[in-house]
Amino acid sequence: MGPGTDEKHGARAGLWARAVAVLGASGVPTIAFANDFGLRMSVLTREGTMPVVLDLSRPMGITFAGLIILTTTTLVLHIVSRQRWEKHQSAQAAEIGALQEKLGQAEIFMAGERHVVVAWGHASGEAEIVGDIGLILDAGAPRRILGFSQWLKGPDTKRLEEAVERLKLRGEGFSLTLEGSTGKRLEVDGRAVTGRAVMRIRDVTGDQLERVRAEEQSGKLTGEIAALHAVLDAVPQPVWLRYPDGRLAWVNRSYAEAVDCRQPHEAISRGVELIDKPFRERMAVENATKPFLGRFPAILAGKRVLMDVVDVRTPFGSGGLASNVSEIEQLKAQLEAEMATHVRTLNELPIAVAVFDRNRQMRFNNAAYQKLWQLDPAFLARQPGDGEILDRLRTGKQLPEQVDFRGWKNSLLDGYQRTEVTEHIWHLPDGRMLRVVASPTPDGGISYIYDDMTERMTLEAQFKALSRVQNETLDSLKEGVAVFGSDGRLKLANAAFGQMWAIHPEALQGNPHIDELARRCKLATDSKIWIHLREAVTGLRDTRESMKQRETRADGAVIDCATQPLPDGATLVTFADVTASVNAEHFLQEKNEALETAAKVKNAFIQNVSYELRTPLQNVTLAVGMLEAEIAGTLSPKQREYVNAATQSADALLTLMNDIFDLASLDAGVLELKTEEVTPATEIAAVQAALMDRLAEARLTLEIHAPPETGLFRADAQRIRQVLFHLVANAIAFSAPGGTISVSAKREPSHMLLTVRDQGRGIPAEALARIFERFESHGEGSRRGVGLGLSMVKAFMELHGGDVGVHSEQGFGTTVTCRFPLGMATGTPESDASKAA
Numbered sequence: 001m002g003p004g005t006d007e008k009h010g011a012r013a014g015l016w017a018r019a020v021a022v023l024g025a026s027g028v029p030t031i032a033f034a035n036d037f038g039l040r041m042s043v044l045t046r047e048g049t050m051p052v053v054l055d056l057s058r059p060m061g062i063t064f065a066g067l068i069i070l071t072t073t074t075l076v077l078h079i080v081s082r083q084r085w086e087k088h089q090s091a092q093a094a095e096i097g098a099l100q101e102k103l104g105q106a107e108i109f110m111a112g113e114r115h116v117v118v119a120w121g122h123a124s125g126e127a128e129i130v131g132d133i134g135l136i137l138d139a140g141a142p143r144r145i146l147g148f149s150q151w152l153k154g155p156d157t158k159r160l161e162e163a164v165e166r167l168k169l170r171g172e173g174f175s176l177t178l179e180g181s182t183g184k185r186l187e188v189d190g191r192a193v194t195g196r197a198v199m200r201i202r203d204v205t206g207d208q209l210e211r212v213r214a215e216e217q218s219g220k221l222t223g224e225i226a227a228l229h230a231v232l233d234a235v236p237q238p239v240w241l242r243y244p245d246g247r248l249a250w251v252n253r254s255y256a257e258a259v260d261c262r263q264p265h266e267a268i269s270r271g272v273e274l275i276d277k278p279f280r281e282r283m284a285v286e287n288a289t290k291p292f293l294g295r296f297p298a299i300l301a302g303k304r305v306l307m308d309v310v311d312v313r314t315p316f317g318s319g320g321l322a323s324n325v326s327e328i329e330q331l332k333a334q335l336e337a338e339m340a341t342h343v344r345t346l347n348e349l350p351i352a353v354a355v356f357d358r359n360r361q362m363r364f365n366n367a368a369y370q371k372l373w374q375l376d377p378a379f380l381a382r383q384p385g386d387g388e389i390l391d392r393l394r395t396g397k398q399l400p401e402q403v404d405f406r407g408w409k410n411s412l413l414d415g416y417q418r419t420e421v422t423e424h425i426w427h428l429p430d431g432r433m434l435r436v437v438a439s440p441t442p443d444g445g446i447s448y449i450y451d452d453m454t455e456r457m458t459l460e461a462q463f464k465a466l467s468r469v470q471n472e473t474l475d476s477l478k479e480g481v482a483v484f485g486s487d488g489r490l491k492l493a494n495a496a497f498g499q500m501w502a503i504h505p506e507a508l509q510g511n512p513h514i515d516e517l518a519r520r521c522k523l524a525t526d527s528k529i530w531i532h533l534r535e536a537v538t539g540l541r542d543t544r545e546s547m548k549q550r551e552t553r554a555d556g557a558v559i560d561c562a563t564q565p566l567p568d569g570a571t572l573v574t575f576a577d578v579t580a581s582v583n584a585e586h587f588l589q590e591k592n593e594a595l596e597t598a599a600k601v602k603n604a605f606i607q608n609v610s611y612e613l614r615t616p617l618q619n620v621t622l623a624v625g626m627l628e629a630e631i632a633g634t635l636s637p638k639q640r641e642y643v644n645a646a647t648q649s650a651d652a653l654l655t656l657m658n659d660i661f662d663l664a665s666l667d668a669g670v671l672e673l674k675t676e677e678v679t680p681a682t683e684i685a686a687v688q689a690a691l692m693d694r695l696a697e698a699r700l701t702l703e704i705h706a707p708p709e710t711g712l713f714r715a716d717a718q719r720i721r722q723v724l725f726h727l728v729a730n731a732i733a734f735s736a737p738g739g740t741i742s743v744s745a746k747r748e749p750s751h752m753l754l755t756v757r758d759q760g761r762g763i764p765a766e767a768l769a770r771i772f773e774r775f776e777s778h779g780e781g782s783r784r785g786v787g788l789g790l791s792m793v794k795a796f797m798e799l800h801g802g803d804v805g806v807h808s809e810q811g812f813g814t815t816v817t818c819r820f821p822l823g824m825a826t827g828t829p830e831s832d833a834s835k836a837a
Helices: 003-025 059-111 142-146 154-170 206-234 253-258 264-270 277-286 326-348 367-373 377-381 386-395 405-417 454-476 495-500 514-520 528-538 579-583 585-628 637-668 680-690 692-697 717-733 789-799 830-836
Strands: 040-043 052-055 115-120 127-131 174-179 185-193 196-203 239-242 248-251 292-300 303-314 317-324 352-356 362-365 422-427 433-440 446-452 480-484 490-493 547-552 558-565 571-577 675-678 701-705 713-716 740-747 751-757 803-809 813-821
Touching: 115 142, 127 142, 154 174, 154 185, 154 196, 239 253, 248 264, 253 264, 277 292, 292 317, 303 326, 317 326, 352 367, 367 446, 386 405, 405 433, 480 495, 495 571, 514 528, 528 547, 528 558, 528 571, 579 585, 585 637, 637 789, 675 680, 675 717, 680 692, 680 701, 680 717, 680 740, 680 751, 692 717, 713 717, 717 740, 717 751, 717 789, 717 813, 789 803, 789 813
Parallel strands: 701 740
Antiparallel strands: 040 052, 115 127, 115 196, 174 185, 185 196, 239 248, 239 317, 292 303, 303 317, 352 362, 352 446, 422 433, 433 446, 480 490, 480 571, 547 558, 558 571, 675 713, 740 751, 751 813, 803 813
């Protein structure tokens, strides 16, 4: 038996001893075995009694002994169980004490700051909320905290909801700094603790707020620095940062490539410099007080180049950038050479050119510019501003007249903010017309081109007018006109050509050949005219000469044909039907002699009137004017009456003279209209002022109806006043005292109507047909005139392309209406001239 066996026996003996002691203490009899193993047990009773000896060999003894053993065993087991329970209870009490101590510490820690804790047992379980609810909500149930939108702003609400959902479903922790609806900064942390999702909300104040802000600012600065490094890393120019001791702290990829390093960190670790040491020392000295700007030679990717270097000193060291300007210098030299060539070229151009920079200062002008504006070379040499030049040109009255010069000038200078090319037409006071083109330059300036279009526009207008006149003339000619090219094909023909030879107009289309036209001609195709015509058009003669030929066709018509070679190789052919002229040649000669004689008489009459009447009339008018001005002395009322009568007679005679001259001009076809924008009300008022004395003498009232909406129309203002003067004068002559004369203007879609209406006795129906004839007068008594007024009214209306109408009813007055076309084409009245001839 080993030591372990002895220990077990000792433990059992001790257990038995403790059991016996317990039994003894409780009054249980002490059992003693006989030394001779006779199975006799002596039981000691209470003090003072006799011991009882039991014989264990008997049934009663055996039973009693069994009871004793059972009792002893039960007691031992109870003692052992109690010892174990007492030991476990002591351990539980110690653990509870430790937990209570930790709980106290946690309560002390949690009581040190305001916070709210929300815990969820599982993803869909109810949440437990503890802490200071007033940190988030002013009042209300704690469960309102779960409504994040009630105490957070919109974007932060969604962020927290998504973070909490991930925490509850996947146990993903989070830490957010959010802004409450009241403006508080809240720190919200989420963790998974022993299978539960726990969210803690704290108010960030004081040092914590500063720490959060510092962390946010640090993160922002870190991101900005990373972004700045990324941008600088993509810059094609070498960029570097240095420590205060001059060592490289950071370089970009372009720097590494420039110094033949694979990566930027290799250039930093090796300390490879792009700029030579002497230049770096100079840069460090000059950079001590201000940013350094300089130009150094350097080796860039194995090539020696010239670089512009910028280096700036900072509290943490310095930073710089180098730009390769070798190519720029070469391009600059090439540009200067090209600019010199362009300057020489521009100085040879007849078109004026001026260039201004972004500051609106003149940078260049050519010789044509100086010649155009006649500006002082010394003034241009000091590079004046664009606005200054405009002011000087305006002072010299060289710019177009403007109602608002300042606004016009600002609109021109606004071109510096535009990107598109603008074009203006300037009509200068000296009659020139300039086309001004303003083109923005890449540097923000403007280049001006001044193209003098005066001669070009004049020639273009003359050419268009000539072409129009030519076409209209050809179409109005009764003679047939045709132009054949050198290939014998028809290039031009008027309607009279086809009518004269009975050729259908469609046959003249498509440039037919002269042979085809001869075949299509239905009249005298075998005549000598076409034979000679073909030879003149398609013949291969050394000299091209004009040809004239007359032939009588089979239908009896006499045709004159003439050809004229044109400079471009074409041939002009004219056909004239002179049958009537031949038959009436003698009659026309006699008529012509009579007309010549009449013309001489008329011219002599006009000259007589001009030299014999106008000069005395002027003298009379002057003398009467002097009398009326009382230069020779004060006039009596009777004398003044005579002077007024003489003045009216002189004015009437002068008006008659002017009418005669105007009629002579109309007959000669030399009277031209000077059209302008005319206001009806203005012209009517002028006539009213001229006839005020007559109206007062006749005791008549003149009413004017010309509302502003009548607008303007284009006509000759002087002739309009003459028309209205004659019509109103006629109305005065035919109106009874106390009557009213009405003058009105009305605008229609295509005409302007001027109407003169009186309340006189009217014009007889038999006289209406002749009122516009010359020297026809239908007045009575002293008011009877020479009968030229209405004839001049009609002539002036026809000259304007309009017409005049009269409506009269005896006893009810007369209405005369003049209809002026809007947008009419005016000219000389050739029809009147031909009628007079």
